[in-house]
Amino acid sequence: MHSAEPVERYTSLSMERLERVAEVRVDSAQHLDKVIDYARGLREVKEVFDVGLSPIQWYLIERGVAPTGLCEFEAQGGALESIRALEDDGIEPPPFKTLLIKLPDAGAITSVDVFDADETPTRSLRGTERSVLADLKVLLEGEDPDVIVLDDTNSIRWVANRAARHGLSFSFGREGELTHGRIIIGYHSWADMGLAGLQERSLFTLAPMGVSSDWEAGKTIDSRQCYEAHRRRILVPEMKGGYVSSMNAWDMVKRDRGGILFTPQVGLHENVGCIDFESMFPSIISRRNVSYETVTEEGVDQTRPGFMDCFTAPTLERRFRFKHMRKQFPQGSREWTWCEQRQTSLKLMLVVIYGYSGCYANRFANVQVFQEINRQARQALVKALNIALDRGFEVVYGNTDALYTKKQGATEADYEELAAAIAEETGLPIKLDKHFRFLVLLGKTTDPLQGASNRYYGKLTDGSLFYRGIELRKHDTPPYMNRLQERVMATLFDADDAEDVLRIGLLRALVIANRAFEDLRRGRVDARDLVISKRLTRELTQYRSLQAHVVAALLGAEEGRSSSYVYANSESNNPFLRVKPSFLVGAAGERYDRRKYVELARRTIMSLLSPFISEDSLTGRGLRESRLEDYLTANPPP
Secondary structure, three states: EEEEEEEEEEEEOOOOOOEEEEEEEEEEEEHHHHHHHHHOOOOOOOOOOOOOOOHHHHHHHHHOOOOOOOOEEEEEEOOOEEEEOOOOOOOOOOOOOOEEEEOOOOOOOOEEEEEEEOEEEEEEEEEOOOHHHHHHHHHHHHHHEEEEEOOOHHHHHHHHHHHHHHOOOOOOOOOOOOOOOOOOOOOOHHHHHHHHHHHHHHHHHOOOOOOOOOOOOHHHHHHHHHHHHHOOOOOOOOOOOOOOOOHHHHHHHOOOOOOEEEEEOOOEEEEEEEEEEEOHHHHHHHHOOOOOEEOOOOOOOOOOOOOOOOHHHHHHHHHHHHHHHHOOOOOOOHHHHHHHHHHHHHHHHHHHHHOOOOOOOOOOOOOOHHHHHHHHHHHHHHHHHHHHEEEEOOOEEEEEEEEEEEEEOOHHHHHHHHHHHHHHHOOOOOEEEEEEEEEEEEEEOOOOOOOEEEEEEEEEOOOOOEEEHHHHHOOOOOOHHHHHHHHHHHHHHHOHHHHHHHHHHEEEEHHHHHHHHHHHHOOOOOOHHOEEEEEOOOOOHHHHOOOOHHHHHHHHHOOOOEEEEEEEOOOOOOOOOOEHHHHHOOOOOOOOOOHHHHHHHHHHHHHHHOOOOOHHHHHOOOOHHHHHHHHHOOOOOO
């Protein structure tokens, strides 16, 4: 049964006037698509609104209740009478019982490892495929978890199909349902956000945690915008782009300039303070009233509050609260981790609000909003630069929302005073984010002398290492190379001042590098520490080139899910002999392509030391790597 009645709604974000429209309700979500298709076929219907989301999303949006959020409700005879969301400012995530299940990458399921929410092993199932799946079924029924974390959520049907081969009915959900009744999450989402961070995403999107956890960035913003529009009685247009503005090429050059970058001064710097605007783009949206309907050719309309601020401001405030609250707890404690997971998840969504504002797929898009945010961000960074220079600081690098400044003898208090002066002048929150004892700004891999954005590493005044854009930040770097980079950095910075870094630390770091080359050349490194892991971004049949990770997947799993491998013979004419899937790599002594891994190690070292030594020092001039330190002693770096 369907019903239709006239209602009054706003047709635009400006909320200038109400118009009468027909509101159609269906008694079952199964009928919704048919009703929408029927309406689109009617001559009398000019446009259809409030569509494009799943029925469960519209249900939650209409009631203003977010999954995993606190609420109060009234029920009678098993039927829900009313439900209302409550404020929830706690840091502890919902008391969901969580199990992490590690399935084999491929082949028969003869081993399954189970972990608790702290990733502590609890059960190890071994045996025939039938017995392992039967034991896993019993374990799930006995433990009855609320959340199940899998390496790949696409493996759900694969496991069910494997069980069916043995006459077993297997499901990850409750009451025999494949997934229903439990939250199923991919491990990467779990590792990136944790339960607290995933809850924040669910609260923001008003979508179930298991659904929103793997959403692409724009979809999270779209869901929240639909909710905010609905509760203001604004009709939600279909997903076909929003505001469209025309401009000539000259206007585009003037307006669409993006962020600003002050070229990094490649090399070693001492006593550097990173002055960072806190959530710069969301702060501009909130404090300057930048929104889809307020930004025009003439500027920003300040006579009415903007639509974007209604969800940007509370999200920004919530993020700052958790970010600052974490300082009350010891780093690494459960409370600190919950705060960190929450603020990190909120930070990601705030960044996407800015990026999505001019996206063609945005229902309310206005490209001028994106351009205006960038314009105001550029102005703020230039003001910050001039204030720093006026106070005698040197700026060695600047990137969109942060300045890296140094001044001989400057203390932490001096950098904080500089940040306070910039905040007062720009009206945007900014603070001393990091204080480096030593900082190395890196060049581009194609031209080491030309500064690269977001490629640097350094040692903070608290003794810890911090880095961006190097191999340690990449998911596909082998564990051995990660440890090598960490050792080289720690050794390089084990010095009293910048002069000692170059005079003593560099030579000691090179000794470590040379030993690593020799160990790899002689096959002394455990092949399991040389495993390269990559994720497949599409179906195997869609790859046209037999790259190493594609070959590993083809060799390693009939379902095409594996992408972990070791180079066996990278120069082989047969691509299937170039790599070995990780599950075939055995104990120490396993053979690997020594020449290939020596080359990877060279790149890893050059990634760090390119400002100080040339590529020829590692690969040319007939120089043996094992004698490199002797060469540098006689030919010291600049």
